[in-house]
Each structure stands twice: as C-alpha cells, then as structure tokens.
Amino acid sequence: MLVLKHISRQFGGLMALQNVAMHIPAGQIVGLIGPNGAGKTTLINCMTGLDHPTAGEIEFGGTPIQKKPAHRITALGMARTYQNIRLFGEMTVLENLVVAQHGLGKANLIDSLIQSPRHRRENERLRENGLQLLRRFHLEQNAEVLAGNLPYGDQRRLEMARALATNPKLILLDEPTAGMNPVETAELGEQILRMKAEGKTLMVVEHDMSLIAQVCDEIYVLNFGQIIAHGTHQEIKNNPVVVEAYLGQEEGE
C-alpha cells in the first residue's frame, strides 16, 4: 500500500530523517515507535504532503507522492490524526465531519447560490455520513457542540472520526492515546481493530506499548531519524538495539 524508499529530510544542517525505508502492506496495522525527537512526526508529515522529503521516493498504491500537495494525497486515500489535537474548534462536531468530506463533494458556489438539487442532496448526504460516524464513536449527543468545547477524550475520538470521514484506504494515527487512561486506550484499540476488519490499512505512532502489542502486526523502530529495527512485537521487545535506544547503554562495570 505505502512504500518508502530512502527517505531523507534535512532541516538545514539537521538530518531529521535519514535513508528511511518502510513498507506498509495493505490490510495490516503497522506500528512506528521511537523515543521523543526520533523523527516520527516528520515522517508522517512527509507521507501526508504537509512536508516533503529532501531525497527519496514514496509510493502510495503505486503512485509516487513525494512531491504531491496534501489535498491530492488525501484524494488518493490517505488520512491522518494529529499528536496535538487539531480540530476545527470554531465549528460544531458535526460540521467538523462535514467539512472533512470536502473531497467527496462536488457542489460549487453557484450550486449553493441557486440552491441546486445537487447542493441540497450533497449537504444531506454529508450530514448523514457525519452522523453515522458520530454514532460509531459514541459522539452523537454532542453533534451540535463546538468541537473546541468537547472533553479531551471526545476530541481524540472526533479526530479519528474526521480522518475516517475522507473515506481513506490508509489511516495514519499520530499518538492516538496521548493523555488517555487505560480504559479509554483499550476502547481505542477496539476501534482500531474494527477499522482493520473493514479493510483499512493503518499506521500507528505510539508510546503506549500495550496498544502497540494489542493491535500491530509489525513494528518499525525509529531513532535519530533512522530505522533501527523492524519486526513483530516479540522480536522488537527482545532486540538489544531497541532496548538500548529506549533505556540507554548499560555502563561497563
């Protein structure tokens, strides 16, 4: 589904990503872990078109996307959530989901000026889709609340609903459990597995190893902008390089 070949991203003299190679197979959940500042969010930004790699290639479903703008990549079927929640806070919960389906609509300004049937049908369809997503994430009673006024956990779930609203094939979740309690985390894991069961491909960037263990088929470990390990949860857990990256090198006696 998504193939990264020799991706590098340089900010001036700093190599944020160096020769990163990854493969996210269709229908799987891939985990991406790494210490703070390892370059995980930079990598997601490069995948989604908010940033562009300085070298290397990214193929999404066979199409090279490393130079494409974000809205084109979204149209190809990629969606994401954000580490620090970035909802449209001045819009209601439902409006957030309606605007998220922008690429699925076609109505233009003239359609709405003359109230064309296309405009009305489309508005209705997008609202209906939005309500369905709200029910799925148990947010339907908050449909008319301003997104900025939602409690934290609900905002996280709304972000995920908003990512699904674009009808993506691949969903990138950037630290979806940040600030959640263990009960909420487990519930989120269920939602992630449900997306997989529906045929979506996912990549999860996480610190919470319990979630990674619960959902991921395979895991990549990123440190200082380089992939240092790749394998199943068991393999990663026992990999000395990974342990060293997280816990530091043992001092010689």
Place this chain on the structure above:
Amino acid sequence: MGFISDTLASIGLNEFVITLMFVNAILAMSIYLTLYGGMFSLANAGFMAIGSYVSVILTQNHDWPFLPAILAGMVAAGLIAIPIGLPVLRLRDIYLAIATIGFVEITRIMILNFDKIIAEAYTRLHMESEPPKITNGPLGITGIPVETKLEYLVVTVIILSYFMIRMHRSRFGRALAAIRQDENVAASQGINVVYYKNAAFILGAMMAGLGGGFSGHLSRIIQPGSYGFGTAVDILAYSVLGGISSWYGPILGGLALTALPEVLRPLKEYTGLINGVVLLIFIAYLPGGLGDPALWRSVRRNMSRMVHLINKGKTADAGA
C-alpha cells in the same frame, strides 16, 4: 419618507452621506470575504481604485452606460487579482498585510503616472500622434456625472448579503472557514488551500472593484490620492468595528463608521477626537464588533428582562 430623510439630514446624514455609507458597506463586505478565509489582506483599496478608474474612464471617455461600466470595473479588478493573489497569498498574517499594502501603493503610483508611461511608450515607439490623457495624473478625472443612486446600492447590498448567507452554508464557505482555523489540517482533509484562498481573494477584489465603481460616480472627481494606505486602513476598520463573526457585521461597521464623523460634525475640531475615542471604546468593550451574534443575544435577553419587569410593575400597580 420625507420626514425620515429630514430627521436624518438634521443629524448630518443627508442623501450624499447615506449613499456613501452604503458604498463603504460594500467595501467592508469585500474585505470580509478574505478575512473569513483567514487572509489578512489590505489589497482592497487597490482593487477599489482599479474598479473606480476603469468604470469612470469607460463612462467618460468611451460613453459607456453606467451599469456595464461598473461591471467592467468589477471584472477588471478581479482579473488583476489573479496574478497578484498567486504569489502574495503564500504569505500569512502581518507579512500578507505588508505585501498587500505594497500592492495598494503600487496601484496608486501606477495610476498617478499612467499618462507619463503612455507618453514614454509613444516616444519610444516613434508614434506621431499626441499621447492621450487617461488618468490625468495627480489632478485626477473631474466633472464625472453623479450616476450612483442610493437604490442601486441598497439592491447591491441585498444581493451581496444573499451571497454571503449562502456562501456560509456552502461547500466553498466551509472550506474557507476550515482554512482560517487550520490551513494544514484543511489541506489534509482534502481542501485545495491555494485554490480557495485565491478564489476568495478574487471575489473580494471584484466586490471592492464594484464598490470603487460606485464611489467613482458619486463625488464628481477621482484622484489617485483617495486610494492609498488610509483607505486600506479605513476598509479594515469598517470590518473590525462591525465584527467579522457574522456576515452583517461589516455592513453595520461600514454604515456606522461612515456616519459617525458626519453626526459628530457639529463638534467641529473635536470630531476627530470623539471619533477616535468611540472607536477605542468599541475595540476595548466589544471585541466581537457591532455584528457579534453574542452581543445581540445579550441585548435581546436584557430587553425581554426589562419588558418582563415593566409588565410585573404594571400588574403590581393594578393590584394596588
């Protein structure tokens, strides 16, 4: 009607001032469109100048009727907005404001020196005929017949209001609101940010051009000096005073801020002072502006509370 216009005239609002108020309401709406998309653009004074000069030149030198001429001015402003918007809208916030003020000044200076440029081109190309006088330099174009009527402006404001109301609930308007709140997230949700920003910029330019066409046919004379930095800031002030949390805010702002100095005119030398103080009070105590829906909700609440109290007083009186 006679009574109303007499009353308004007695507080300084004669027909000319009221017409001007509506012209400025149109200009305020033009900047609202870009602000709604999160773009802090002050370019509209430049587009106003273009609309004004194009339409006046067409009616004066080419005998165009009024309506096609101001529509041509509107289209001209929109066309010029295309090459301006593409590079300039890559900037944000204060940088966009600075760049667009640059555009306003360049437009003013171009108009000021337009005849000289044409004359220079004539000599370079060894053309025999006398170069025409088009913009007439700093003196401007004079003797323009007053064609702008209050009725036209009221109709225009109603049409533009309809446009704004529909725009808010359209796919187009939702995309602009999303871009205002978080440009990157909007792009990640599939919104073509460059396209929508430019579209809003061009539509705003067309509205400003239309307002310019009306204002050009209102005061018998147009000069490049009327379309500089000051005008750019005035247009921004209308929308700030009126508030940009609703579509009618800028209209109220344009009307009120144009009327204010006229109403205060009897205060003579204190006019500017009071005008400034009123503005400051508004900005300090009504940051949402005149058109803030929250303000009107609280006004309505207080009114109904007052009515309730009065009614209670009446029944108490009746009981006693």
